Amino acid sequence: MTALLGGRGKGYGRYRPEAMRLDVPRIRRATMGGRQAQKEAKMQRYDLAIVGGGILGLAHALHGARAGLRVAVLERGARADGASVRNFGMLAIVAQRPGAQLDSARAALSTWQEVAAAAGIAMRRAGCLFVARHDAEMTVLEEGAAQAGSQGHDFTLLDAEAAHARAPGLRRDTVLGGLYSPDAWKLDQRGALARLSDWLARAHGVAFHFGTEVLAAGEGRVETAAGSFGADHVVLCGGEDFATLFPDAWAQSGVDVCRLQMLRTAPQPAGWRLGPFVLGGLSLARYDAFADCPGLPQLRAHQQAHQADALAHGVHVIAAQEEDGSVTLGDSHHYGADAAPADPAEVDEIILREFGGMLDLPEPAIARRWVGRYAHLPGQEVLTLAPAKGVTAVTVTNGQGMTHGFTIAARTIAGIVKQA
Ligand SMILES: Cc1cc2nc3c(=O)[nH]c(=O)nc-3n(C[C@H](O)[C@H](O)[C@H](O)COP(=O)(O)OP(=O)(O)OC[C@H]3O[C@@H](n4cnc5c(N)ncnc54)[C@H](O)[C@@H]3O)c2cc1C
Structure with missing residues (x-):
């Protein structure tokens, strides 16, 4: 971790985003002493590591597991605590523009219906x-x-x-x-996310690491406060918070943050x-x-x-x-x-x-x-970036991730599998 955090200079040991750009192969060579090599051998390895256990992270976990990948979800909260549990729990088919947007929402709805039945998630056609x-x-x-x-x-x-x-x-x-x-469905936000992650672990063998904050991600691995994880590919689903890990990519994308008050x-x-x-x-x-x-x-x-x-x-x-x-x-x-x-x-x-x-x-x-927060890009539904080799950052930018998340994730995973 020393190398990642910028050495023993000023601020040693403190989390400094500007020092987080990883050159993982160089770090490996520089730090692979005896103890490090042992740690490396014990490091948990996955085909796909997902950062963030909100709806987008879970949707990627589902499609990743269905594609036959060994998947881990790394979530800093004891449970998901972002926009996915702070919203209305509305699958808003009714709000979509006819065409691709409506088709995307309908496809995601059919995945919700499937997983809700399997995972015991209450889903009501409220209208x-x-x-x-x-x-x-x-x-x-x-x-x-x-x-x-x-x-x-x-x-x-x-x-x-x-x-x-x-x-x-x-x-x-x-x-x-x-x-x-009639085309709006109601979910219990927190309950749905908790049941979905429990079911992904049970039925699809997805490994959940809650209470695990990712501090850096680069080709082949992620670094957390609890140690390193190896992964062939990393998908960052941190909601509006990927600026912390990849500040330059975030700044260049033009994406903004929207803050919402709820009662x-x-x-x-x-x-x-x-x-x-x-x-x-x-x-x-x-x-x-x-x-x-x-x-x-x-x-x-x-x-x-x-x-x-x-x-x-x-x-x-x-x-x-x-x-x-x-x-x-x-x-x-x-x-x-x-x-x-x-x-x-x-x-x-x-x-x-x-x-x-x-x-x-x-x-x-x-x-x-x-208060809830999400990423926002006017006129754009999703932002997908490759901020580092082997890393894909995906964030929903139209405030409708519950409605579209499963469709977005299916696309990302298809792209990753095709590249592999
Ligand atoms: C008030 C409000 C109302 C909304 N209403 C609706 C609605 O009714 N219908 C609808 O379709 N959409 C709605 N949305 C939008 C929807 O909630 C979001 O688009 C969606 O939840 C985004 O999901 P996500 O998984 O990308 O992000 P999030 O749910 O924010 O999840 C990101 C997760 O990543 C974790 N994380 C971040 N960084 C790290 C890190 N470094 N290490 C480990 N973990 C990390 C966070 O703890 C968090 O749990 C609403 C949003 C808000 C805020």
Whole structure:
């Protein structure tokens, strides 16, 4: 490790990202004394080492194992602790642009269905209801419904009464109508990831090393605080955090970080149900499924005039009911690793105001608040780089990794297997 950390000079022993560019063969030659050679002989070796146990890491583990590779997942947390367990648990087929994006989401859904059945993951076809509170929103919903058939989406336009029947918590005095799709599935975020990793270990022999932070990765091996691992190929699935291991590649890619605020209510009274995912008009302008609606510019102008503070904080309203009856509410979007942090209380207030305009929750008390982060590249769904020989870094850049992760991973693994 001494050589990796830059020798005994200033800062010896401290983690310094700029010193992490590996020349593994040189290091091997330089350090292969008697004890080192013994360690090397004992070093655990895999065909594929995956850094990160979020959904993308697990999806790569699945496809790697299915391709016959001996796979290890190295995760610094006691369990996955990134975006994959901080989201809505929504497989959002409904939000995809027709064509390659929708096909990718559908393919990933079919893998989710397969692994959920095998791994005992609860997966509910919750459906999704976009709600309109004013005419500009209703126009976009009508246009979305009119285009749906030709675009491969299953949308039904609902009047206020029918929308209320789907989601009894909707306010009767403000909601004009809605657009319903059955094509959204709900997962229990933390539970799904934990069960998926347990099943990958059990059924596919994937070796999980939790509590293992990767400090450097290069051709043929990864270095962790707990020692070295040998691997023919390394796939880095560290979410928005591959800047730490490969700062130059990260900086050159132009990728940015998005920070999101989320809230969760206390459990609602027994028997009360939200119904489908409920989304407000602010979401219409953000989802590609509505990108071709002619009424979108007018909706944006309306939002600029009446919801400018929500737009400034990238607020996008989604409500999802969890297994314990609580309701997850979100979210905001702040871009840029160096952006001055927004006032969290102000952002929460805007999110709650937007929900209050369309939903009446019997238990409005907020029990939890958290922040999630993901990598972001405008107009791009995934960033795949080769920052070092034998290393592939993959990060989802459109904030929909739960929906697309399995398809993305299948592509990466096919590329690695083809090269081998
Ligand atoms: C608030 C929020 C809501 C969202 N809602 C949805 C949604 O409803 N539907 C949807 O499809 N997508 C949603 N997304 C996006 C989705 O969650 C992400 O695209 C996806 O989880 C990314 O998965 P990942 O595995 O790449 O990253 P992560 O889940 O962030 O996992 C990365 C893992 O790598 C580990 N790691 C990082 N560096 C190292 C290292 N050096 N050594 C060891 N381990 C390391 C971390 O501990 C972490 O567990 C949402 C995201 C957020 C933040």
